[in-house]
Amino acid sequence: MPSELRRPERAFTIRQLCVEFKCTPRALRFYEDKGLLSPARQGLNRVYSYKDRARLQLILRGKRVGLSLSEIREILELYAKGDGGAAQNAKALRKFRERIVVFEQKREDIDLALEELRTACARMEQMLADSRPDLLPSAEEYDKIVRARVDGPHEVRAH
Amino acid sequence: MPSELRRPERAFTIRQLCVEFKCTPRALRFYEDKGLLSPARQGLNRVYSYKDRARLQLILRGKRVGLSLSEIREILELYAKGDGGAAQNAKALRKFRERIVVFEQKREDIDLALEELRTACARMEQMLADSRPDLLPSAEEYDKIVRARVDGPHEVRAH
DNA sequence: CTTCACATTGACGTTTACGTAATAGCGCGT
DNA sequence: ACGCGCTATTACGTAAACGTCAATGTGAAG
Numbered sequence: 417m418p419s420e421l422r423r424p425e426r427a428f429t430i431r432q433l434c435v436e437f438k439c440t441p442r443a444l445r446f447y448e449d450k451g452l453l454s455p456a457r458q459g460l461n462r463v464y465s466y467k468d469r470a471r472l473q474l475i476l477r478g479k480r481v482g483l484s485l486s487e488i489r490e491i492l493e494l495y496a497k498g499d500g501g502a503a504q505n506a507k508a509l510r511k512f513r514e515r516i517v518v519f520e521q522k523r524e525d526i527d528l529a530l531e532e533l534r535t536a537c538a539r540m541e542q543m544l545a546d547s548r549p550d551l552l553p554s555a556e557e558y559d560k561i562v563r564a565r566v567d568g569p570h571e572v573r574a575h
Numbered sequence: 576m577p578s579e580l581r582r583p584e585r586a587f588t589i590r591q592l593c594v595e596f597k598c599t600p601r602a603l604r605f606y607e608d609k610g611l612l613s614p615a616r617q618g619l620n621r622v623y624s625y626k627d628r629a630r631l632q633l634i635l636r637g638k639r640v641g642l643s644l645s646e647i648r649e650i651l652e653l654y655a656k657g658d659g660g661a662a663q664n665a666k667a668l669r670k671f672r673e674r675i676v677v678f679e680q681k682r683e684d685i686d687l688a689l690e691e692l693r694t695a696c697a698r699m700e701q702m703l704a705d706s707r708p709d710l711l712p713s714a715e716e717y718d719k720i721v722r723a724r725v726d727g728p729h730e731v732r733a734h
Numbered sequence: 735c736t737t738c739a740c741a742t743t744g745a746c747g748t749t750t751a752c753g754t755a756a757t758a759g760c761g762c763g764t
Numbered sequence: 765a766c767g768c769g770c771t772a773t774t775a776c777g778t779a780a781a782c783g784t785c786a787a788t789g790t791g792a793a794g
Contacts, residue, residue: 429770430770430771431770431771440752440753441771441772442751442752442753443751443752443753445772445773446751446752450751459759459760459771459772460759460760460771460772460773461760461770461771461772462771462772477684477687477688478688479641479751480641480680480681480684481640481681481684481685481688482639482640482641484751485750485751486750495695502702502703502706502707503707503710505699505702505710506703506710506711506712508699509696509699509700509703509711509712510712512692512695512696512699513696513712516689516692516693516696519685519688519689519692520689521639522640522685523682523685523686523689525636525639526640526678526681526682526685527682528636529636529637529640529678530675530678530682532654533671533674533675533678534675536671537668537671537672537675540667540671541668543661543664544661544664544665544668547661548661548662548665551661551662551664551665552665552668553665553668553669553672588740588741589740589741590740599782599783600740600741601781601782601783601784602781602782602783604742605781605782609781618741618742618790619742619743619789619790620740620742620790621741621742643780643781644780644781645780
């Protein structure tokens with residue numbers, strides 16, 4: 417990550433975060449409505465800190481792996497208040513352990529899916545290689561797919 | 576898996592699959608409506624084959640990792656018709672490769688989340704051990720959580 | 735024969751996660 | 765002064781994935 421984005425004093429407009437993470441202003445305001453974000457204000461305008469940006473990253477990551485916004489909010493809340501009394505902490509610990517179990521299950525689901533997809537691909541490649549090798553997607557085409565990954569924060573360069 | 580469930584001639588009622596996979600009849604009919612399942616019929620009643628059961632397992636697995644029903648349907652369709660002409664196959668192969676990339680990203684998201692959850696747990700355990708060791712969840716309690724996993728097909732035993 | 739439990743097909747309601755205007759204010763370049 | 769582009773709030777619309785009745789049928793049990 418460019419260290420410039422990590423500087424604690426760095427602030428972002430709603431548009432900047434939207435471009436970087438490929439989402440809409442509406443979505444960010446919606447997350448705020450639901451209590452997942454609470455950026456500062458300059459007048460009416462929202463000002464997102466580096467911490468807000470990190471939270472947003474967690475939110476989108478959670479969404480990609482199939483969590484609902486309320487689940488994400490719960491996790492973020494537990495994660496935020498590391499204090500709040502020992503009893504509260506003990507409850508949070510239990511919930512976190514539950515989450516870990518769920519995530520491990522998700523991981524296994526993904527591994528199973530990947531395995532099936534890969535063997536299916538291998539079968540199809542074999543069939544194509546036998547029948548119509550000219551139709552086999554080229555290696556460069558595969559690279560294009562990989563480079564076009566839509567996931568992480570999109571590098572934003574000065575034009 | 577109990578081999579009894581794997582026997583190709585084995586048939587299931589809608590209720591049996593719902594109990595086994597912890598979902599509702601409404602959901603199965605909905606998946607059918609959307610073209611993800613097409614069980615046989617005895618009169619009006621649906622009769623699910625072993626293959627239908629396997630499809631359902633894939634559907635639910637897909638849902639857990641954050642796929643929409645239409646995405647799942649697309650994958651199942653591509654997966655089903657391994658024939659359909661070489662050109663079709665080449666297109667399917669490209670789509671499968673895209674899916675693989677997406678799934679690899681999801682896997683990474685989950686690994687990142689797991690890492691954060693684990694270090695957070697460790698921190699909280701440390702804090703609790705220092706302040707109120709009596710509140711630390713016991714090892715047996717952790718086992719209970721693990722045993723209570725709600726994921727895979729639920730073992731259905733004759734009473 | 736009746737009741738009961740489960741099945742079916744509609745049809746409408748609900749929650750989630752936003753999209754899509756409509757309206758209005760602020761800073762800035764010309 | 766005037767439009768342009770960005771922002772804001774409010775409000776209504778919408779697609780997905782079912783939940784929840786209502787009305788009906790049907791086979792087995794008592």
